[in-house]
Amino acid sequence: MRSTLFFCLIVGVFLDASAQxxxxxxxxxxxxxxxxxxxxxxxxxxxxxxxxxxxxxxxxxxxxxxxxxxxxxxxxxxxxxxxxxxxxxxxxKSASKADVLLTEAEAKFTVNGKQVIGLQTGKKELPAEIEPVFRRGGYIFPVLSPSGLSVADDYPLNHKHHHGIWAAWTKTEFEGRKPDFWNMADKTGTVLFDGIKNTESGSVFASSESVNAYYDLSVSPNKKVLDENWMIKVYNTEGDEKPYYIIDLELRQQNSTSSVLKLPEYLYGGIGFRGNGEWNGKDNANFLTSEGKDRSNGHASTSKWVHISGNIGGKLSGISILSHPDNFRSPQPMRIHPTEPFFCYAPSQAGDFEIRPGKEYIARYRFIVYDGAAEAAFISRMWDDYAHPLVIK
Incomplete structure (x- = not known):
């Protein structure tokens, strides 16, 4: 079991109303x-x-x-x-550097006036090629690098149910049915956005909470199976080295029924990432894992982190996905697609599990977005800091 690190805090006197x-x-x-x-x-x-x-x-x-x-x-x-x-x-008090700006279609997270990510509500206009069955909200898109490059894709035509940074379960068993919350074209399951709450902005971070719901569509009336909360923070990191953005995601799913949701062993399902459309094709996206593996040998292995990158308009950019050591079945197994810029931390690869009534499934991930090539030493250092944070007590 991972030990918790504690550090010193030596305190003087609290400030009164007139002191500085x-x-x-x-x-x-x-x-x-x-x-x-x-x-x-x-x-x-x-x-x-x-x-x-x-x-x-x-x-x-x-x-x-x-x-x-x-x-x-x-x-x-x-x-x-x-x-x-x-x-x-x-x-x-002066103006905050980090901010969350709410619009009808998304919540825009900005740092120093530049957008970092958007939280989609499911209200934006769909491209003409996308059928209404694929509409959903409660996911992160766009995901922008410090130079403004979009490292993620949304509604790609070869996998219309892929969305930037999103979550869903694929192979399930629930009350004798098998709703698929991932492959929405099957019309057996879906994930719907329910709202945004607890929005905050400040000089250190901007945060918001997305409330989502998983519905079994294979029964009439449709039945809600899971309540899902995404706690998202975007930090105002700048200064000491190359520019990069840090985005934290804590995902909590609670079984809202009196029945067990079974999640049998399967290839993919969990937290997913879909890379920029220019990364389509076997040789257009680069994968690097904490264990030194790549696209050719990383699939179905486990890792503490993975970096996905490629050229966008001739410029190299990418994203590191860090999995917290407290996550279920950590280090989690991965799905790395052989030809598409798709990645998924998939705990179901390691065998069956379930989410019981009134119980929570909790997962935490940190995303680091920066321009240029993957740097294993940099990402490993960032994972160490994420996994063993400096807590003063």
Whole structure:
């Protein structure tokens, strides 16, 4: 079992309403290289008209944003074994760098005025070639690189049910029926978007929650099987090295019925990614896994992370998908398509499992989007920081 790492927090006095400098925080890093690391710590909440910053001895300021669990977070870099001290200061609230902009068709997540991703609601106009049965929401598209390249695809004509970053189960058994929530053309199952809630924007991250529902269409009236919540965060990472975006996804599925949803062993189903249309074809997309495997030998193997990349308009860009070590059957097995830019973390490859009434299936993934070639050392370092976050207690 993975051990939890804890770090030091040395506190002075809390800020009163008239003071500016409030407390001293001392952070002691372990042996992990941390760049643009998302750090959590306890801190008294700011007022509605205030921003809080950590400031180091060089007067560099780190914005602080508060989470819903009583913790605050900041983004900073630390070398292995480094100890840094910070003061906390309060300033009059200014405009946030990270933001979530809501429109009818999607929620747009932006950082420094540039869109990073969109959360689709199922209300955008379908291309003429796409039949209404394929319409769905509750998935992430577009997915943009720092240079503005779209690394994902939506409604590709050779797999119309593929959508940027999405989730669904394929082979299932439920009350004697076999609804397929993945292959929507079969008309036995679908995933519908139910709404957006808990939207937040700030100087450290922008977040929103997508509420989705899995319906069995093979019975009349149609029956809801799963309630699904996507907790999405986009972080304001910048500075220490090449530009990249960090997107966190926590997926929670709860069986909303009195019957067991059985998930037999199968090739694919779970969290999926569909790459840019220019990556179609055996030689147009590059795959690299944490175990050094590629498209030729990575399918049905397991990995902590995978990177998918290719040329878009002559420029190389890609996305790293990091699977959290607490995920079910971690490290999870993968589906890597032999000719299309499709990837899926598929726990059902490892055998049957089920989601019982009132129980939750939880999965967490981090997506890192950047331009250029895959860099195994960089992705491994980012996975270490994701898997063993700097938690100050």
């Amino acid at each position: 400098v409030s407390k001293t925080i001392r952070i002691a890093n372990d042996n992990i290289v941390r760049k643009n690391s998302i750090v959590r710590f306890k801190l008294k909440s700011a007022g509605a008209k205030e921003n809080i910053y950590l400031i180091d001895k060089d007067k560099k300021k780190y914005p602080v944003q508060f989470l819903t669990d009583g913790y605050a977070c900041a983004i900073m870099s630390l070398n292995p074994g480094e100890v840094k001290s910070f003061k906390t200061i309060r300033e009059r």
